[in-house]
Amino acid sequence: MSDSITMQVFRYRPETAAEPTWDTFEVPAGKEWMVLDALNHIKDHMDGSLSYRWACRMGVCGSCGMTVNGEPVLTCATYLTDLPAAEPVRVEPLKGFPVIRDLIGDIQDFVHKLKRVSAWIVREEAKPLAGGEYLQTPHELSQFKQYSMCINCLLCYSACPIYRLEPEFIGPAVIALAQRYNLDSRDQGSEHRMDVLSQDDGIWSCTFVGECAEVCPKHVDPAGAIQRYKLAASIDWLRSVLLPRGRR
Amino acid sequence: MNKDYKLHHPAWYRRQMQIFWWLKRFSYTKFISRELTSLAVGWSAIMLIALLWAAGHGAPAFDRFLTLMSSTSLVVLNIVAAIALLFHTLTWLHLAPKAMVVQIGRYRVPDRLLLIGQYLSWAAATALVVWYFGGSR
Numbered sequence: 001m002s003d004s005i006t007m008q009v010f011r012y013r014p015e016t017a018a019e020p021t022w023d024t025f026e027v028p029a030g031k032e033w034m035v036l037d038a039l040n041h042i043k044d045h046m047d048g049s050l051s052y053r054w055a056c057r058m059g060v061c062g063s064c065g066m067t068v069n070g071e072p073v074l075t076c077a078t079y080l081t082d083l084p085a086a087e088p089v090r091v092e093p094l095k096g097f098p099v100i101r102d103l104i105g106d107i108q109d110f111v112h113k114l115k116r117v118s119a120w121i122v123r124e125e126a127k128p129l130a131g132g133e134y135l136q137t138p139h140e141l142s143q144f145k146q147y148s149m150c151i152n153c154l155l156c157y158s159a160c161p162i163y164r165l166e167p168e169f170i171g172p173a174v175i176a177l178a179q180r181y182n183l184d185s186r187d188q189g190s191e192h193r194m195d196v197l198s199q200d201d202g203i204w205s206c207t208f209v210g211e212c213a214e215v216c217p218k219h220v221d222p223a224g225a226i227q228r229y230k231l232a233a234s235i236d237w238l239r240s241v242l243l244p245r246g247r248r
Numbered sequence: 249m250n251k252d253y254k255l256h257h258p259a260w261y262r263r264q265m266q267i268f269w270w271l272k273r274f275s276y277t278k279f280i281s282r283e284l285t286s287l288a289v290g291w292s293a294i295m296l297i298a299l300l301w302a303a304g305h306g307a308p309a310f311d312r313f314l315t316l317m318s319s320t321s322l323v324v325l326n327i328v329a330a331i332a333l334l335f336h337t338l339t340w341l342h343l344a345p346k347a348m349v350v351q352i353g354r355y356r357v358p359d360r361l362l363l364i365g366q367y368l369s370w371a372a373a374t375a376l377v378v379w380y381f382g383g384s385r
Contacts, residue, residue, distance in 0.1 A: 014259035070272070098260035106260060139354055161276060164265050208343060209279045227347035 005029045005080055006088035007038055009050065012099050020099070023047070024088070029080060035089065036064050036075040039103075052103035059217060062153030066103055067092040072158035072215050094158040096167070110154060113170050117178040117196050122189025134186040147180035147225060149218040156212035156222050162205055169205040170197065172212035172222030179225040194233060203229045282339050288332035295326070341366045 004026045012020040025046055027038045036054055043050045054064040057076045064075045069083060069090050083089050097105030127134075156172040163169045178197060182190040197203050206226045213223040270276040302313035316322065344366050345359035 012261050014261070018259075018261075020261055095263065098258075098262045100258040100260065106258060161265070161269060161279075164269075207279070207283065209275065211273070211275050214275065221346075224346040227343060228349060231347045 002085065003029055005038065005085075007042065008088045008090045009039075009042070009103070010092040010099075011050075011102055012093075013049075013101065033080050034076050035066075035068050035073075035078045035080060035083075035091065038080060038089070039075065039091065050103075051101045060151060062151030065094050065153040065155050065158070067095055067158065072155040074153060074155070074217050077217060094154055096158050096160070096164040097154070105154075107154060109167065110152070110157065110171065110174065113174045114152075114177065116170070117174055117193050118189050119174070119177040119181060121181060121184060121187045122192065123186075124188050136185055140185040143185070144180045144183035147176050147183070147220055150176055150180070150220045150222075151218055153217065155215045155217065156220075159211040159215040161209060161211075162207060166201075166205060168201045170202050172206075172226065173220075175203060175206075175229060176220050176222040176225040179229060194236065197229060198233050203233060206230075282336065285332040285336040285339075288329040289336060291325075291329050292333055295329075337370075341370065 005028075007025045007027050009023050009025065010020055011023050025042050027041050027046075030037055030041070034057075036057065039050065039052055040054075043052075052064070052066065054076065055061040056063070059074055059077045062074070065072060066075050067073075068075065068078055069087075072094055075091070080089065091103065093099050093103045093105045097107060097109070100106050150173055152173060154173065156176075157163050160169075160172055163171050175197060178193045181187045182193060203226050206223075208223060208227065210223045213221045216222065266272075270280040298313065302310045317326075342363065345362040348362060350357040350362060
């Protein structure tokens with residue numbers, strides 16, 4: 001590996017230009033550096049105005065998702081040495097989100113959608129504190145644990161062509177998180193979530209491209225969650241048609 | 249909220265999808281190809297209805313149908329449709345384990361086993377059709 005790496009960074013500064021530009025930086029190739037380390041080097045030593053999100057630097061917070069050489073990745077988990085050495089490293093914001101500045105996308109849309117599906121434990125009647133915890137067996141935990149690994153990094157939205165073509169689509173992570181609570185033995189909100197997700201902009205917008213599962217750094221498999229949801233919704237509908245009201 | 253206060257709205261920059269976005273990544277191309285195979289499904293359904301219609305209108309109608317179907321262009325078209333149908337079918341068979349989580353007690357049936365079940369069901373259904381029509385001759 002050479003001593004330095006060329007970084008091409010997407011810049012959008014709405015106060016000075018309506019269109020984005022690309023800035024090129026020569027960054028020293030630090031031993032075992034991630035793409036995020038290179039961005040931090042640029043910000044600390046070359047251009048302090050470069051804007052991007054990051055926090056934990058260990059693949060937990062989900063803040064530093066960006067498009068690197070066309071792929072949606074966590075920049076804190078992408079080694080510079082794993083990228084082609086002969087070409088510049090091209091860093092852009094996540095695709096699918098309107099850009100606020102430089103590498104920062106506006107994720108309000110996702111936050112609103114997360115609220116729509118009540119991505120938290122819903123109880124019809126919460127028991128008082130004196131009633132103690134809601135206990136759960138390891139088997140019950142295993143039913144939803146995979147989906148609870150989602151860190152809201154939104155790489156799945158960036159990889160989903162449906163979301164990018166039809167931004168009203170509720171999207172992979174929100175559906176996976178809805179499923180996480182549906183499968184939780186302590187939750188009682190699945191009916192409400194089904195009402196939201198069985199709308200046109202819900203599960204039926206997904207045409208199973210499958211890229212959301214491929215790019216997920218936590219192996220949540222949102223594509224699988226959506227297909228399971230479709231099956232559950234179809235069975236629900238069939239029961240409502242075939243069974244008398246009292247036995248649904 | 250103070251009536252004079254204006255909520256800040258960032259000056260967004262929105263990027264447009266290019267028309268050939270589906271050529272940029274193999275999985276996208278595969279996805280669009282799978283969607284296009286739906287046309288072959290529709291075509292095959294029309295062919296099946298035509299076959300049943302011809303069979304129900306006596307020997308001359310059926311012979312006319314067979315003559316029409318043996319034309320080179322229709323044979324080529326049907327070979328292409330058959331390949332597309334096979335691709336379509338395999339895609340959806342492989343999707344099934346994603347959608348179905350089968351549990352027997354606390355044991356979760358592995359995806360591979362579900363897939364084998366899909367293929368066996370397909371083979372059984374094919375054998376049934378072959379046996380039924382083969383036996384009726």
